[in-house]
Amino acid sequence: MSILILAEHDGKHIKQSTRQAVTAAGAWQLPVHLLVTGSNSTDLASEAAGIAGVAKVLHADAAQFEHPLAEDVAALLVQLGTDYKVILSAHTAFSKSVLPRVAALLDVAMVSDAISITAPATYVRPIYAGNVLTTVESSDAIQVVTVRATSFAAAAGGASAEVAAVNVPASAGLSRWIREDKTVSDRPELSSARVVVSGGRSLAERFDELLEPLAHHFGAALGATRAAVDAGFAPNDIQVGQTGTIVAPELYFAIGISGAMQHLAGMKDSKIIVAINHDPDAPIFQYADYGLVANLFDAVPELTKALS
Amino acid sequence: MKVLVAVKHVVDYNIKPRVKPDGSDVDIAGVKLSINPFDEIAVEEAVRLKERGVATEVIAVTIGKANSQDSLRHALAMGADKAILIETEAEMQPLGVAKLLKSVVEREQPGLIILGKQAIDDDLGQTGQMLAALVNVGQGTFASIIDIKGDEIEVTREIDGGTDVVALKLPAVVTTDLRLNEPRFIKLPNLMMAKKKPVETIKADDLGVDFNPRLKQLKVADPEPRKPGIKVANVAELVEKLRLAEVL
Numbered sequence: 001m002s003i004l005i006l007a008e009h010d011g012k013h014i015k016q017s018t019r020q021a022v023t024a025a026g027a028w029q030l031p032v033h034l035l036v037t038g039s040n041s042t043d044l045a046s047e048a049a050g051i052a053g054v055a056k057v058l059h060a061d062a063a064q065f066e067h068p069l070a071e072d073v074a075a076l077l078v079q080l081g082t083d084y085k086v087i088l089s090a091h092t093a094f095s096k097s098v099l100p101r102v103a104a105l106l107d108v109a110m111v112s113d114a115i116s117i118t119a120p121a122t123y124v125r126p127i128y129a130g131n132v133l134t135t136v137e138s139s140d141a142i143q144v145v146t147v148r149a150t151s152f153a154a155a156a157g158g159a160s161a162e163v164a165a166v167n168v169p170a171s172a173g174l175s176r177w178i179r180e181d182k183t184v185s186d187r188p189e190l191s192s193a194r195v196v197v198s199g200g201r202s203l204a205e206r207f208d209e210l211l212e213p214l215a216h217h218f219g220a221a222l223g224a225t226r227a228a229v230d231a232g233f234a235p236n237d238i239q240v241g242q243t244g245t246i247v248a249p250e251l252y253f254a255i256g257i258s259g260a261m262q263h264l265a266g267m268k269d270s271k272i273i274v275a276i277n278h279d280p281d282a283p284i285f286q287y288a289d290y291g292l293v294a295n296l297f298d299a300v301p302e303l304t305k306a307l308s
Numbered sequence: 309m310k311v312l313v314a315v316k317h318v319v320d321y322n323i324k325p326r327v328k329p330d331g332s333d334v335d336i337a338g339v340k341l342s343i344n345p346f347d348e349i350a351v352e353e354a355v356r357l358k359e360r361g362v363a364t365e366v367i368a369v370t371i372g373k374a375n376s377q378d379s380l381r382h383a384l385a386m387g388a389d390k391a392i393l394i395e396t397e398a399e400m401q402p403l404g405v406a407k408l409l410k411s412v413v414e415r416e417q418p419g420l421i422i423l424g425k426q427a428i429d430d431d432l433g434q435t436g437q438m439l440a441a442l443v444n445v446g447q448g449t450f451a452s453i454i455d456i457k458g459d460e461i462e463v464t465r466e467i468d469g470g471t472d473v474v475a476l477k478l479p480a481v482v483t484t485d486l487r488l489n490e491p492r493f494i495k496l497p498n499l500m501m502a503k504k505k506p507v508e509t510i511k512a513d514d515l516g517v518d519f520n521p522r523l524k525q526l527k528v529a530d531p532e533p534r535k536p537g538i539k540v541a542n543v544a545e546l547v548e549k550l551r552l553a554e555v556l
């Protein structure tokens with residue numbers, strides 16, 4: 001029996017989170033197969049075949065996967081999945097849409113957002129916004145699992161696995177892709193950035209003006225609280241937290257952020273946390289390695305200047 | 309068109325839950341419970357569809373203990389027309405919830421089904437997609453805008469790195485993200501009126517589906533606490549510390 005990982009890519013490259021899922025799969029000590037969906041995606045399949053620890057790439061190349069729909073990818077996984085012991089993926093928006101559908105069609109439970117795996121079937125995962133960790137055991141014959149990418153190192157390259165084409169079932173036609181609006185940015189991806197500079201609602205209209213130069217210094221990704229996003233100061237895809245993106249960078253700046261538990265859930269596993277807040281009692285300081293009590297409108301420009 | 313909304317009664321988002329001393333479970337005895345925030349957004353969206361004349365009836369459904377009624381009352385006070393409590397004392401997991409919801413879907417034949425993208429207690433985010441699979445319809449997860457156009461619904465979804473838009477054949481399942489709407493404030497008279505609205509109770513055991521939990525919880529624990537940090541006096545000291553930590 002083997003493990004099937006649903007790979008994810010941006011059309012050009014396999015995502016870092018897929019490499020992290022490959023590392024997570026190591027817990028089973030079973031052969032790992034990577035499913036790559038796409039259209040005209042030979043290069044992506046080759047890149048996938050180079051990931052260390054991958055025994056075989058299943059390449060599902062079809063016009064309908066130019067923009068893969070959850071319903072169609074799930075149907076493909078169900079067709080392939082009965083031969084596998086584990087169907088695994090990183091806990092991304094794409095996999096969160098696809099894997100529960102697969103689990104239901106296979107009539108098995110699903111484990112979401114596992115941060116540690118004790119093979120063959122025991123998982124640790126956060127609940128209640130990361131305030132509690134639960135250890136669960138699954139008794140199903142096929143394990144369907146997403147893993148928190150930041151909890152696992154990324155698998156290296158340099159391998160050369162076999163690539164096998166797979167038959168793609170016709171689209172069920174339940175849904176249709178219309179368009180997408182992806183933020184174009186030369187910044188690293190938020191979920192895998194080495195440094196993240198996040199701001200709260202108090203930055204208001206000056207969110208970009210103050211944080212961009214600081215982020216630029218580190219080649220960092222920008223993050224935000226829900227309050228900053230809701231108020232329209234930052235785009236939704238940079239919300240960090242329980243219901244946004246989970247990050248665990250080497251260095252995290254929390255600027256004008258109170259430290260609500262829903263926000264902490266998304267960043268408290270960062271290696272070093274820096275907080276700048278003018279309220280000395282802000283909860284964020286209980287999590288900060290280095291806390292600076294200051295008016296951010298003075299401190300952030302000063303910090304940016306000191307660094308350059 | 310009927311709209312079915314699934315609501316879960318959960319520990320209020322303001323409360324930090326505690327682990328029982330024996331590590332067997334989270335201690336929720338006496339803790340304030342409320343409607344899952346994403347489900348409140350789901351109810352709001354359904355009620356707005358009715359107010360715009362797109363929906364004819366809004367039905368709220370919950371699966372759980374008798375006290376889950378409180379979240380149904382909340383939905384009724386927001387403007388749902390009727391509510392269904394599928395009552396069970398058993399521990400519920402998404403697959404079982406999806407199967408029970410499927411039987412309600414078969415009975416009520418809604419044109420649209422709205423769930424939250426995730427319950428803030430289990431943080432699983434599975435039920436909507438599972439239900440969509442079981443009833444073999446399309447799914448629009450993490451919705452921030454919905455737009456019904458003829459026999460289709462267009463769903464703008466919040467995904468990694470931006471948004472996308474998919475069109476789903478109706479009936480379909482939508483799961484709500486935070487930006488879909490801002491739920492209304494409930495006025496007292498509406499709360500009183502909600503008491504008169506019908507709540508049907510069905511015993512989960514009478515629905516003839518297997519909703520036994522598949523995952524066994526072995527233990528719960530507090531996460532590892534972070535090492536206490538320090539306050540720095542000024543920007544210069546902060547830069548110095550970061551330099552020493554070799555992250556600059």
Ligand SMILES: Cc1cc2nc3c(=O)[nH]c(=O)nc-3n(C[C@H](O)[C@H](O)[C@H](O)COP(=O)(O)OP(=O)(O)OC[C@H]3O[C@@H](n4cnc5c(N)ncnc54)[C@H](O)[C@@H]3O)c2cc1C
Binds near residue numbers: 200
């Ligand atoms: C269902 C649900 C899901 C949620 N999911 C998330 C999530 O995923 N991510 C998330 O972040 N939140 C989430 N939230 C919201 C969360 O509860 C908080 O409301 C939010 O994180 C607060 O954002 P904030 O820190 O920007 O704002 P506030 O809490 O208003 O804090 C502002 C802070 O800025 C400081 N400040 C103000 N002016 C200055 C100044 N001039 N200089 C320095 N400091 C200053 C203040 O002292 C304060 O600490 C969720 C809430 C719910 C109900």
Ligand SMILES: Nc1ncnc2c1ncn2[C@@H]1O[C@H](COP(=O)(O)O)[C@@H](O)[C@H]1O
Binds near residue numbers: 346370426430435
């Ligand atoms: N017991 C339940 N009763 C009604 N709806 C539920 C229940 N559990 C989950 N849901 C719905 O499914 C969504 C996602 O829950 P989950 O998959 O547990 O994160 C919730 O926001 C609800 O809309």
